[in-house]
Amino acid sequence: MSIDIKKYEEEQIKKIREVVGESRVLLGLSGGLDSSVCAALLAKAIPEQLFCIFVDHGLMRLNEGDEVEAAFANRNINFIRVNAADRFFSKLSGVIDPEEKRKIIGTEFIRVFEAEAKKLGKIPFLAQGTIYPDIIESGGKNNHLVKSHHNVGGLPDSLDFEQIIEPLAKLYKSDVRKLGKQLELSDVIVNRQPFPGPGLGVRIIGEVTVGKAAVLQQADAIFRHEIDILSERPSQYFAVLTDTLSVGIKGTTRTHDAVIALRAINTEDFMTASFTRIPFDVLERVASRITTEIPQVSRVVYDITSKPPSTVEWQ
Numbered sequence: 001m002s003i004d005i006k007k008y009e010e011e012q013i014k015k016i017r018e019v020v021g022e023s024r025v026l027l028g029l030s031g032g033l034d035s036s037v038c039a040a041l042l043a044k045a046i047p048e049q050l051f052c053i054f055v056d057h058g059l060m061r062l063n064e065g066d067e068v069e070a071a072f073a074n075r076n077i078n079f080i081r082v083n084a085a086d087r088f089f090s091k092l093s094g095v096i097d098p099e100e101k102r103k104i105i106g107t108e109f110i111r112v113f114e115a116e117a118k119k120l121g122k123i124p125f126l127a128q129g130t131i132y133p134d135i136i137e138s139g140g141k142n143n144h145l146v147k148s149h150h151n152v153g154g155l156p157d158s159l160d161f162e163q164i165i166e167p168l169a170k171l172y173k174s175d176v177r178k179l180g181k182q183l184e185l186s187d188v189i190v191n192r193q194p195f196p197g198p199g200l201g202v203r204i205i206g207e208v209t210v211g212k213a214a215v216l217q218q219a220d221a222i223f224r225h226e227i228d229i230l231s232e233r234p235s236q237y238f239a240v241l242t243d244t245l246s247v248g249i250k251g252t253t254r255t256h257d258a259v260i261a262l263r264a265i266n267t268e269d270f271m272t273a274s275f276t277r278i279p280f281d282v283l284e285r286v287a288s289r290i291t292t293e294i295p296q297v298s299r300v301v302y303d304i305t306s307k308p309p310s311t312v313e314w315q
């Protein structure tokens with residue numbers, strides 16, 4: 001059943017104003033579609049009362065932190081960007097185990113968020129960009145936790161809020177995109193593909209370092225650019241920095257550098273997915289650009305496994 005988005009926006013704005021009154025509202029903004037649309041809706045309803053905390057963990061895609069900040073620059077809200085990359089990289093130093101990396105990123109995210117929220121004093125309302133499928137997947141209406149898998153660790157109980165508001169809770173993803181457009185969010189935000197909470201942390205195999213993140217950001221940006229100019233785009237597409245070093249040859253010199261894997265999938269629900277049949281000439285261009293533009297990379301491979309047996313992400 002299609003939903004009247006204009007009407008939904010008006011109803012929610014009215015409801016938010018009624019519920020919130022003069023109080024302040026806190027929102028953890030990840031830059032993903034849902035939290036961004038939630039922020040834009042609240043910004044329209046109660047601009048000066050809205051406090052958005054955006055934790056930049058340094059594991060975003062190339063320029064993403066600035067894009068998120070720019071998207072909210074003219075909305076008259078209280079936008080707090082915390083550049084916490086140093087903290088995350090130092091905690092991740094020497095850690096190889098994927099689950100441990102996720103845990104560290106999740107815990108650190110909460111610590112940074114909490115410390116920032118504390119500075120603002122008591123804020124009675126917490127807004128979340130929970131959407132309808134999140135409620136279904138997390139087991140029913142009264143369970144307000146967004147799937148832990150999809151939220152960097154979730155937010156802590158110690159942040160003592162009187163009430164949680166979830167103005168997108170009746171919407172499917174496609175409606176959220178429509179609402180985002182209606183609220184004049186840029187295409188970069190509205191068409192954003194899913195991006196894991198722990199960010200590039202799950203796409204750098206092995207130890208995460210500043211240098212590796214920079215290599216992956218560049219490779220990923222090249223791949224995304226070459227896909228974005230095609231007429232049809234996969235559901236999700238990104239680069240992975242493997243922990244394999246491979247022999248290559250540049251000029252007359254033999255090299256021993258990193259292997260980048262490219263992943264692109266088509267899916268309806270992300271529970272199962274098929275790898276995308278990207279034309280070889282596109283893959284060739286991407287591989288050529290990555291190996292010429294990024295000196296630390298010697299080889300590019302394309303992942304041709306579907307889900308199952310492989311997951312979408314490599315970690």
Ligand code: XMP
Pocket residue numbers: 102149150151152194195196197198202236270307310311312313314315
């Ligand atoms: P998998 O790798 O489980 O991915 O096949 C399915 C979808 O979930 C995303 N994903 C995550 N999202 N935190 C998130 O917020 C995570 O830790 C995480 N791991 C996977 C993945 O990008 C894909 O869209």
